Structure formats: structure tokens, C-alpha cells
Amino acid sequence: MNFLGAHILSINQFDTQDVERLFSIADQMQPYAHRELKTRVLEGAILGSLFFEPSTRTRISFGCAFNLLGGQVRETTEIKSSALAKGESLYDTARVISGYSDIIVMRHTMDGSVEEFSKASRVPVINAGDGSAEHPSQALLDLYTIKKELNIEGEINGLNIALVGDLKYGRTVHSLCKLLKLYKNISFTLISPSELKMPKDIVDDLLKSGHEVNETENMETGLGDKHLVYLTRIQEERFNNQEEANTYRGRFRLNQSIYTAHCEPDTVIMHPLPRDSRAEANELDNDLNQHPSLAIFRQADNGVLIRMALFALTLGIEKDIHLTSNKVNWYTDRRF
Ligand code: CP
Numbered sequence: 291m292n293f294l295g296a297h298i299l300s301i302n303q304f305d306t307q308d309v310e311r312l313f314s315i316a317d318q319m320q321p322y323a324h325r326e327l328k329t330r331v332l333e334g335a336i337l338g339s340l341f342f343e344p345s346t347r348t349r350i351s352f353g354c355a356f357n358l359l360g361g362q363v364r365e366t367t368e369i370k371s372s373a374l375a376k377g378e379s380l381y382d383t384a385r386v387i388s389g390y391s392d393i394i395v396m397r398h399t400m401d402g403s404v405e406e407f408s409k410a411s412r413v414p415v416i417n418a419g420d421g422s423a424e425h426p427s428q429a430l431l432d433l434y435t436i437k438k439e440l441n442i443e444g445e446i447n448g449l450n451i452a453l454v455g456d457l458k459y460g461r462t463v464h465s466l467c468k469l470l471k472l473y474k475n476i477s478f479t480l481i482s483p484s485e486l487k488m489p490k491d492i493v494d495d496l497l498k499s500g501h502e503v504n505e506t507e508n509m510e511t512g513l514g515d516k517h518l519v520y521l522t523r524i525q526e527e528r529f530n531n532q533e534e535a536n537t538y539r540g541r542f543r544l545n546q547s548i549y550t551a552h553c554e555p556d557t558v559i560m561h562p563l564p565r566d567s568r569a570e571a572n573e574l575d576n577d578l579n580q581h582p583s584l585a586i587f588r589q590a591d592n593g594v595l596i597r598m599a600l601f602a603l604t605l606g607i608e609k610d611i612h613l614t615s616n617k618v619n620w621y622t623d624r625r626f
Contacts, residue, residue: 293603297408298416301426301468306445309472313434315599315608316592322358322611323594325622330614331607332361338391339365340383341418342374342398343527347563347590348418348428352395355597359611364390384410393605399527414604422459422528428562429465431596432520435589439558440517447474452512454481454542455522455573457488459529462562463522467492470501477502481512483538486524509542513552519544521561521574539566545575559584 291308304312321327337356341349353363366372374383380403387394388411396404401421408415419425437446449470453463457480467488470476478496480488484507496503506512513519521544526535544559563586565574578584602608 294606295414296604297405297411297414298426298600298604299405299408300417300424301429301465303426304430304469304472306472309430309433309469310444312430312596312599312603313437315602316434316595318611319358319595319598319602322615323591323598325618325620327615328360328618329358329611329616330360331611332356332359332601332605333614335359335361335392335605336390337361337363337601338387338394338413339363340372340387340394340396340398341365341367342369342372342396343419345397345418347593348397348425349395351590351593352416352418352427352597355594355601358594359598359601359607360614361392361601380407381410383407384415385412388412393601416600416604419461422461422464422525424465424468425461425562426465427593427597427600428462429469430600431589431593432462432466432560432562433469434596435560435585435592436518436558438592439560439583439585439588445473446470446476448476449473450477450479450515450517452479452481452516452519453488453522454509454512454519454544456486456524456538457482457522458486459525460522463488463520464492466520467496471496471499474500475502478504479512479516480505481507481509481542483507483541486538509544510548510552513544513548513557516553516557518558518560519553521559521565523561523564523566523573524571536570539571540573543571543573543575544578545572546577546581549578549581556583559586560589561586563590 384407393414395416395418397418401423404417404420524538529535
């Protein structure tokens with residue numbers, strides 16, 4: 291794909307070469323994300339950050355990524371703080387905000403809303419999550435993490451992965467399946483309540499691409515023999531009411547004793563976060579926090595690298611980043 295000036299709306303836009311190109315730029319971002327070097331390559335540029343749905347990681351890591359490249363961020367959070375609450379259309383919002391910004395990152399509750407917004411935007415738009423549809427930058431940082439955790443150079447063919455939880459509404463697993471589909475001989479075990487299964491079109495696409503798919507409600511048997519287990523939260527915000535969400539909460543949990551009994555000793559544990567740590571859910575127990583195979587915080591850290599790389603490629607500055615770089619002059623030691 292031609293990244294320059296492109297909207298990044300769906301993982302379907304990417305092929306394996308695009309992914310490798312993005313990952314190679316992400317690798318080059320490490321000294322900046324790790325606060326060894328600073329750059330001013332995007333000095334004067336403005337990111338319009340529109341999060342019309344709650345976010346911690348995606349909003350802040352996109353903002354940090356832009357700041358780390360030397361740019362500035364202007365934020366709107368929540369529909370009620372924007373003119374959308376007064377009946378303004380996505381079209382008008384896009385026309386206006388794209389006059390103030392060089393690039394826009396947007397999250398919204400409705401499937402397809404970011405694409406609709408992008409059609410009226412005069413600058414590139416990156417989808418930071420639209421309803422239960424897609425979360426492309428998350429899938430890219432997930433695959434980047436998978437490769438790092440499993441020490442895979444090049445393509446990730448032959449992976450054996452379990453996806454667990456709310457596979458119906460979880461946009462991260464939808465985008466991740468679309469991305470993994472590009473590779474070969476992947477065995478997917480999809481563990482969910484029968485009412486929250488992966489959408490049929492995504493499963494059909496995986497099968498058509500030659501992958502193996504097993505769907506089950508039995509977590510214990512589903513976890514065996516996996517390189518990787520990817521847990522997800524029950525997406526309570528997509529349900530008609532809390533009671534309905536409550537019927538699924540806590541159905542699938544991973545803790546140290548379940549891991550020891552059913553996973554390989556080095557099965558990598560991933561989760562896009564947030565994990566629901568309330569007692570009635572506790573889908574990924576704190577007793578695994580010190581486990582060396584728990585990758586969830588390294589995964590979240592990788593979000594900055596991937597988002598820096600997306601900005602670098604869409605704004606065409608990937609070759610210029612090091613031209614204005616200097617060592618940082620503040621205390622940067624991280625405790626862990
Ligand atoms: N993974 C993810 O999208 O997290 P946030 O909702 O905190 O952005």
C-alpha cells in the first residue's frame with residue numbers, strides 16, 4: 291500500500307510487505323520510545339485526537355507517539371464534550387477538525403463511523419476503534435508483540451493460538467484474525483460462550499485461506515499445546531444491558547493454577563487490555579503478574595512504537611527522524 295497520506299481504517303488494507311515495512315520503522319523508534327534520543331521531526335505538526343469512547347492505552351499512546359516525534363496533540367474526549375452532542379454530523383466535524391490538524395486519530399462507538407468520517411476529512415485519519423468492527427493499530431502492535439515474544443524473524447507461519455472471551459464484539463480479535471489470515475498454516479482455537487462466537491464471515495475467511503479453526507466453550511482443553519493465548523474482556527458496552535453482560539462475566543478466567551495445569555510452560559499470555567479485574571470477572575488474575583510469559587505490559591509498550599511508525603509513514607517523515615535527533619538530557623532510568 292502507499293502509506294503516504296493514507297487513511298488507516300482496516301487491517302484489510304495491509305499485505306505482509308506493508309506489515310514488515312511498518313515493523314522495521316517501529317524497530318527504529320525504540321531509542322525514542324525508550325527516552326534515549328529525542329527528535330523534532332514533526333515540530334509544528336498537530337494531531338487531532340478524537341476519542342468518542344473511553345480509552346486509556348490507545349488515546350495516550352497515540353498522543354505520546356506524536357509528542358515523541360516532536361508534534362503537538364489537540365484532544366476531544368467523549369461525545370458529550372463535543373458538538374456531536376448538539377446534533378453535528380460526522381461530516382461537519384471531519385471538515386472542521388481536518389482544517390486544524392495534520393492527521394486525525396478517532397475512536398467512536400459505531401461500526402463504520404471512522405470510515406464515514408474519513409470521507410469528509412482533508413487529512414489522513416487513523417481508526418482507533420469503531421464499535422465492534424476493527425482496531426487496526428491494536429492488531430499491528432499485537433502481531434509485533436507476538437513476533438518479539440516468540441523470537442520470530444520474518445513471517446509467522448505455523449502459529450498455534452487460542453483466542454478467548456468475547457469474540458463476537460471484541461474488535462481487537464476481529465482485526466487480529468484479519469491480519470493473521472495473511473500468513474500460512476495457523477491453527478486458531480476460538481474459546482467463547484456460544485452466544486459470543488467469532489463472526490462467521492471472519493471464520494469463513496480464515497478457513498478459505500487454509501488455516502485451521504476449532505471453536506469450543508471448553509477453556510481447559512482449548513488451552514493445550516498453544517504458542518500463545520490471547521484473552522479478551524466481555525465488551526459490556528456493546529450489550530443491551532448489564533444483566534446480559536453479567537451472564538458471561540467470569541466464565542473464562544486464566545490464573546496461575548489453570549495456566550500450570552493446561553498451558554505449555556512457556557505459552558505467551560496476551561490481552562489487549564483493559565482486563566476486567568473485578569472479582570466477578572477477574573479474567574486474567576494478578577497472580578500471573580510476575581510470570582515471564584505474561585506479555586501484556588510489553589504489548590502495551592509496543593503500541594507507542596507501532597503508532598510512531600504509522601505516523602512516520604503516513605506523514606512521509608520516516609527517513610528524516612534521525613536528522614533532528616539528540617540525546618535526552620533528563621533522568622530516564624525505568625524501574626522495570
Ligand atoms: N487496547 C485498547 O484499545 O485499550 P484502550 O481501550 O485503553 O485504548
